[in-house]
Amino acid sequence: MNAPIGVIDSGVGGLTVVKEMLHYLPNEEIYYIGDTARCPYGPRTPQEVVKFTWQMADKLVEMGIKMLVIACNTATCVALESLQKHSKIPVIGVINAGAQAAIKATETHDIAVIATAGTVKSAAYENAIASLYSSSNITSLACPPLVPLVESGEYMGDFAFDLVKTSLQPLKKARFDTLILGCTHYPIIKDLIQKAVGEQVHIVSSATETAKQTLEILKFQGIERTAKESPHHKFFATGSLPIFKEIATNWLPLEQVDAARVTLK
Structure with missing residues (x-):
């Protein structure tokens, strides 16, 4: 067809x-x-x-x-x-696909999710991950500034990294080995996100x-x-x-x- x-x-x-x-x-x-x-x-x-x-x-x-x-x-x-x-x-x-990618990547089943406020509020990733592995420990964080950052096209340079680092700051207290990019805008700034959370974290997207x-x-x-x-x-x-x-x-x-x-x- x-x-x-x-x-x-x-x-x-x-x-x-x-x-x-x-x-x-x-x-x-x-x-x-x-x-x-x-x-x-x-x-x-x-x-x-x-x-x-x-x-x-x-x-x-x-x-x-x-x-x-x-x-x-x-x-x-x-x-x-x-x-x-x-x-x-x-x-x-893209939700179930992202959850499946995380379950494949994680070793500890400690998983973090960054997404828009709407996605976080819906608990869609928590539910999708739980349906695949009920004992997973999930930390979710809304990152409102990141979509406008990508849409503006101004995601290169120090300002962009500082914004990403500040947005992800609450995750410093969390334990996770895998991070789901719960918004399809985020892979465009994956390198900045990886730098902010550390190379030891598996970053997965639904794409x-x-x-x-x-x-x-x-x-x-x-x-x-x-x-x-x-x-x-x-x-x-x-x-x-x-x-x-x-x-x-x-x-x-x-x-x-x-x-x-x-x-x-």
Whole structure:
């Protein structure tokens, strides 16, 4: 089935999932929407996030996607269930994938999670990890400044590291050998986070596991792309394009990023 796979996020964070999908699913075509005009989703009400997530999903369904990946932890927490229930195409999120990655990586089962306020409040990672290993010790921390840092494109240099270090300061008192990047924006600043928590900590994100899960579903459903020509990926943002396109160009292994503005309603 030669239709594209849809990927949605509150902004540029979902590009970290797209990067892994390009690696694991090189023949698949990807259509991406980043809701940069209304990012971040973390502080918003669940009702707002559900509304925005459905708007992005509907727009991509209009474009003819065959599967949807919610590459946003906050949106996965509140909107995945309703989308899976009412959509005619397969829909997956990133929470369970992140939990699985952490369980694979940890040796002590002392796990920390950094995420948006919305994701932390939902306890989604605690529940997902507990379903896999009930004796895990989990410490969660909301890091509100980190998504705006990534979205601004100003995540290089001393200021960015100081902000990351300050945001993660409460974890100094916690015991953990594995840290889940519970927001898809965070892998873009993974090096800064690693520096702040120390090299001895395993840092995991949901991106790789989500890409692998996408591939499994495509195979199981028999809807893999069979076209021989190279896929043409399309990227859309609801806000200003220059920063979005710059981050996408720097982050993704593509010669050219086809990006355009999109209006949601």
